[in-house]
Amino acid sequence: MREFWQRKVGRAGVALLSLTFLLATMALVALAANVRGGSARDLTLVARGIAFYADGRPEANPTLRVKAGEQVRFLFRNQDRGMAHDFAVSAWRLTQAFPREPGETSSVVVRVPDRPGSYPYVCTPHAAVMRGTIEVVP
Numbered sequence: 299m300r301e302f303w304q305r306k307v308g309r310a311g312v313a314l315l316s317l318t319f320l321l322a323t324m325a326l327v328a329l330a331a332n333v334r335g336g337s338a339r340d341l342t343l344v345a346r347g348i349a350f351y352a353d354g355r356p357e358a359n360p361t362l363r364v365k366a367g368e369q370v371r372f373l374f375r376n377q378d379r380g381m382a383h384d385f386a387v388s389a390w391r392l393t394q395a396f397p398r399e400p401g402e403t404s405s406v407v408v409r410v411p412d413r414p415g416s417y418p419y420v421c422t423p424h425a426a427v428m429r430g431t432i433e434v435v436p
């Protein structure tokens with residue numbers, strides 16, 4: 299009888315130890331991914347001729363589709379040499395300046411809100427013509 303219980307505790311102990319090890323490993327992997335920012339998706343915006351262009355798509359001021367809750371790294375490039383552009387999403391309290399010179403990049407990492415919906419984006423100095431919509435999809 300005694301041997302039976304020792305075996306039982308032993309197996310449970312091994313199982314518990316294995317589970318602990320597994321959880322610790324998963325936590326470390328998640329932590330490493332976070333530290334690297336490996337989960338952020340890149341989205342490049344180019345300012346050109348007082349308009350926004352995204353990821354090489356041809357249309358000006360395109361609708362940007364992002365997923366609710368995802369991490370997006372916005373990268374900004376400016377082909378209007380010396381002109382001040384920014385990317386502002388007032389609903390997200392976000393304003394990020396574009397660099398002044400072509401060849402330079404600025405960036406900001408954003409965690410997209412959990413709630414799907416449409417959010418306007420503008421360039422503050424040129425809000426009349428540089429404006430578009432961010433669509434947050436589930």
Ligand SMILES: [Cu+2]
Binds near residue numbers: 382384421423
């Ligand atoms: Cu602008």
